[in-house]
Amino acid sequence: MTDGMLYIGTKRYSSWSLRGWLPVKLAGLDVAEVVIPLAGGVTPGVRAVSPGGTVPYLEHQGAKLWESLAIAEYCAEFAPTLWPADRIARAHARAIASEMHAGFRELRMAMPMTLFRPGAAGKCLTEGAAADIARIAALWADTRARFGAGGPYLFGAAFTNADVMYAPVVCRLLTYQPPLPAAAQEYCAAVRAHPLMEQWYAEAAREPAERHLEKYEAAP
Numbered sequence: 001m002t003d004g005m006l007y008i009g010t011k012r013y014s015s016w017s018l019r020g021w022l023p024v025k026l027a028g029l030d031v032a033e034v035v036i037p038l039a040g041g042v043t044p045g046v047r048a049v050s051p052g053g054t055v056p057y058l059e060h061q062g063a064k065l066w067e068s069l070a071i072a073e074y075c076a077e078f079a080p081t082l083w084p085a086d087r088i089a090r091a092h093a094r095a096i097a098s099e100m101h102a103g104f105r106e107l108r109m110a111m112p113m114t115l116f117r118p119g120a121a122g123k124c125l126t127e128g129a130a131a132d133i134a135r136i137a138a139l140w141a142d143t144r145a146r147f148g149a150g151g152p153y154l155f156g157a158a159f160t161n162a163d164v165m166y167a168p169v170v171c172r173l174l175t176y177q178p179p180l181p182a183a184a185q186e187y188c189a190a191v192r193a194h195p196l197m198e199q200w201y202a203e204a205a206r207e208p209a210e211r212h213l214e215k216y217e218a219a220p
Contacts, residue, residue: 005032005034006029006032007034016168019164023164039213051064056071069098093147107129115204117220118219136166166191
């Protein structure tokens with residue numbers, strides 16, 4: 001008997017689901033995972049289970065959370081290392097996580113998350129997306145310089161909620177391969193090599209073909 005349910009969307013495409021799934025896994029919550037195939041627009045199956053009509057949606061020991069950053073905060077109550085221990089570093093981590101949560105719309109629109117899109121490398125780089133990517137690369141570099149000693153992630157050796165929030169950005173950058181500074185490339189490689197990211201990609205690759213959406217599978 002598990003302690004709850006985690007509802008997520010198709011792993012090939014659902015960036016927000018990845019942001020919910022990672023902290024749940026990192027915190028070791030014992031929940032059953034339910035994947036709802038996304039329809040490319042409104043998905044009735046999601047609306048049927050989630051109070052907010054979106055995924056991820058977590059039910060755990062009586063708590064109900066339908067928002068990814070809230071899930072990340074909730075998981076940190078069980079695994080405090082999901083935020084840095086130092087007060088200043090923790091404040092910075094929350095600030096950059098919130099910036100990701102609320103921003104970078106141009107990147108999201110130009111380069112939708114799709115893990116295995118053929119022929120996407122070097123494509124879809126709009127002026128707005130390039131500006132977002134430049135900001136993200138600068139943010140990563142500043143965070144790593146200030147707080148990242150001792151490991152490959154934004155705050156060093158621990159994979160924190162800040163890394164969680166930027167993991168789908170890494171997925172986009174790996175798929176579309178826009179020009180990146182060397183430091184950003186190294187960070188992307190480190191995130192991609194995390195065991196949970198390996199698991200997510202492997203499970204996404206095994207999703208049945210009937211879940212695939214042509215607009216995200218065809219070359220741009």
